[in-house]
Amino acid sequence: MRVVVDGDWPTDLSDTRTPSRVTCAVMCGSTTLFTAQADLSFQGHFSVLNENKKSLKFVWYNYTTGDDLTVKVGPWLASQKVDMKAYGNAPGYEMDRTLIRDVLCNKIYNAICEERTWPGPLKAPEYVYTKTMTDNSGFPSGALFGCDGFPCEIWQGDTFKGLFVWRTTAPAKDFLVDKSTGDDYLVQANYGDDTFWTTYNESFLKISAPKTKKYKAEYLTTLIDYTAGCIAGTSSWDDLSNYADVQSWLDYLIHCELTYNKDGMVNNLYLASWDKTHWYLYPYDMDETLGVYPWSSTKNVAPDQMGFATDEYTMWKNLRTGLDGKIQKRWAELRSSEVISPASIFALVKSLTDLMDVSAYQQDVELWGTNSISSIPWILWWLNGRIAWLDEQWSYSAS
Numbered sequence: 526m527r528v529v530v531d532g533d534w535p536t537d538l539s540d541t542r543t544p545s546r547v548t549c550a551v552m553c554g555s556t557t558l559f560t561a562q563a564d565l566s567f568q569g570h571f572s573v574l575n576e577n578k579k580s581l582k583f584v585w586y587n588y589t590t591g592d593d594l595t596v597k598v599g600p601w602l603a604s605q606k607v608d609m610k611a612y613g614n615a616p617g618y619e620m621d622r623t624l625i626r627d628v629l630c631n632k633i634y635n636a637i638c639e640e641r642t643w644p645g646p647l648k649a650p651e652y653v654y655t656k657t658m659t660d661n662s663g664f665p666s667g668a669l670f671g672c673d674g675f676p677c678e679i680w681q682g683d684t685f686k687g688l689f690v691w692r693t694t695a696p697a698k699d700f701l702v703d704k705s706t707g708d709d710y711l712v713q714a715n716y717g718d719d720t721f722w723t724t725y726n727e728s729f730l731k732i733s734a735p736k737t738k739k740y741k742a743e744y745l746t747t748l749i750d751y752t753a754g755c756i757a758g759t760s761s762w763d764d765l766s767n768y769a770d771v772q773s774w775l776d777y778l779i780h781c782e783l784t785y786n787k788d789g790m791v792n793n794l795y796l797a798s799w800d801k802t803h804w805y806l807y808p809y810d811m812d813e814t815l816g817v818y819p820w821s822s823t824k825n826v827a828p829d830q831m832g833f834a835t836d837e838y839t840m841w842k843n844l845r846t847g848l849d850g851k852i853q854k855r856w857a858e859l860r861s862s863e864v865i866s867p868a869s870i871f872a873l874v875k876s877l878t879d880l881m882d883v884s885a886y887q888q889d890v891e892l893w894g895t896n897s898i899s900s901i902p903w904i905l906w907w908l909n910g911r912i913a914w915l916d917e918q919w920s921y922s923a924s
Contacts, residue, residue, distance in 0.1 A: 526551075526552070526676065527551075527552050527677060527678035527679070528549050528550070528551050528552070528583070528677060528680070529549065529550045529552065529681075529682070530547050530548075530549055530679065531547060531549070531681075531682060532547030532548060532565070533547070534681060537566070538579075542582075544564035544565055544582075544584070547564075548560065549561050549563050549583070559588075560588045561587065561594055561596075562585070563583045564582075564583070564584040565583055566581070566582050567581060567582070568582035568608050568610075569608075571615070575615040576613030577613045577614050577893060578612070578613025578687055578892075579613065580611040581611070581679070581689065582608055583606070584605055585605050585606075585607075598691075601667070601673065602665055602698060602699055604693070607692070607693075608691075608692050609677065609692070610689060610690040612626075612690070614893060614894045619818070619826075622890075622896055623900065623901060624690055624881075624886075624889075625904070627672070627692070627812045627814075628672070628674045628690060628877060629874060630808065630814050631808065631811065632673075632877075633783065633865075634671065634780050634808055636864050636869065637780055637864060637865070640864040641772060648773075648807075649700070649797070649805060650799055652799075653701050654666055654701070657701060668698065668700060669695070670699065670807055671695060671808060671809065672692055672693050672809065673692070674690045675880050676689070676877070678882070685885070685888050685892070687889050688888075695809060697709075697734045702797060703734070704733070704734040704735055704736055706735065706739075707739030708735070708799065708801070709797075710734060710735065710745070710799075711797045712731070712732050712733065712796045712797075713731040713732075713795050713796075714729060714731075714795075715731040716792055717791035718791060719838050719839055722749060722752040722753065722791075722838070722839075722841075723753040723756060724749070725746040725749050727742065730745075744798065744801040744802070745796070745804075747768070748768050748769070751764075751768045752844075756839055756840055762844060762848060765848075768803065769806075770805045773805040773806050774806055775848055775851055775852065775855055776855070778835065778844060778848065779856060779859070780808065781834050781841070782834050782915060783911060784815055785814060785815065786813075787813070788811075788813045789809070789811065793808065793810040793811065794809065795807040815904055816828065816904075816907045827910070828908070828911035828913075829913070833845065853920060853921075856915065856921055860912075860923070867905075867912065870912075874901060874904065878901055
C-alpha cells in the first residue's frame with residue numbers, strides 16, 4: 526500500500542496542527558484505488574515534540590466536490606480520518622522502529638479474546654451486539670474494540686517520505702459506544718500515575734463518551750473506590766464481578782504481562798461500560814512494549830529479567846495476587862490451545878511483515894535510522910523468551 530501526495534508538506538508543530546490541503550492517490554501496488562483531497566497534518570503529542578519522523582493525519586475529502594469523504598477498509602468501520610503512525614527515533618530513548626509492535630500487540634490481544642467461551646469473544650456484553658443487529662438503525666457490528674493497521678508507504682510526488690502504519694483511530698463507535706444517550710461510557714486513562722486506581726482524578730482521563738453534559742463522575746468513581754478498597758484490604762477481589770467483567774480484566778492483565786505493556790496500566794488504556802456499573806478494559810497505542818521500556822534507556826529489557834509488568838503499579842500487583850489461581854488456569858488454556866505459542870506469534874509477525882516492501886523498509890531505515898531493538902528477529906526472540914518466563918511463573922508445562 527502507498528499514498529502519493531501532491532502538495533505542500535505540513536509545517537505546523539504547535540498544538541494547532543494547521544493542515545495542508547493536498548491531493549492524494551491511494552494505491553495498492555501499481556493500482557490506484559481512489560483519489561482524494563485531504564487535510565494533511567502532523568499527529569501525536571510525543572511524535573511531534575520528540576521524534577525525528579512525525580506521525581501524520583489524513584482527513585479525506587471528495588476529489589471533485591471537496592465534500593467530506595469516508596473510506597472503508599475491509600471490515601473496518603468507514604472513517605473520514607486515518608492516522609499514519611511513524612514510530613520515529615527520539616533522542617535518549619529506545620523507541621520502536623520495526624513499525625509492527627503496536628499492531629502486533631493488538632493482534633495478540635484479539636487472539637486471546639477469541640479464545641474464550643461464549644459470549645466472551647464478543648469483547649462486550651451480548652446485548653450490546655444484539656441491539657446493533659436488529660435493524661439498520663444501530664451501529665455496525667464489525668467494530669474493532671481497539672486499533673488495527675498495516676504498513677503503508679508515503680510519497681510526496683517522486684520523493685519517498687517513509688514507511689508508515691495506516692492505523693485506525695479507535696473512535697467511540699469502534700467500541701459500539703453511543704455518545705449521545707448518556708448510557709454508554711468510554712474513558713481513556715491518560716498520563717496517570719500510581720494514584721489512578723485509588724483516587725478519582727479527572728485530569729488523568731480523556732472522556733470519549735458520553736457527551737460532556739451527560740458525563741457523571743460517580744460511575745467511574747465507584748470502580749476506583751472499589752480498587753482502592755482492595756488495595757487497602759477493606760474490599761476483596763472476590764467481588765470483582767460486581768464492578769467489572771472479570772474475563773476482560775483477566776485477559777488484559779495476562780496481555781500486559783506477555784507484552785510488558787507498562788504504559789497500558791495507567792495511560793494508554795480504555796475503560797468501557799454500557800450499564801455504568803460493569804467495566805471492560807481495552808489496550809491502545811502499544812509501541813512501548815516487547816522490550817521498549819517507557820522513558821528509560823538503561824533498564825534491562827531481556828524478557829526473563831524485566832520481571833512482572835504489574836509490579837510497576839500497586840493496584841495491578843495487588844490484582845495479580847488476587848486473581849492468581851484464575852491467571853494460572855487462563856494461561857494454561859491459552860498455552861495448551863497454542864493461541865500463545867512461538868508458532869502463533871511467528872504467524873502474526875509474518876502476516877505484518879509480508880505487507881512490507883523490503884526496499885521501502887530499507888529506504889526508511891536509511892532516512893530515519895534504527896536501533897538495537899528494532900528488528901523482527903529481536904521481537905521474536907523477546908516474545909519466545911517472555912512466554913518461557915511466564916510458563917515458569919505460572920507453572921505451565923506442556924506435559
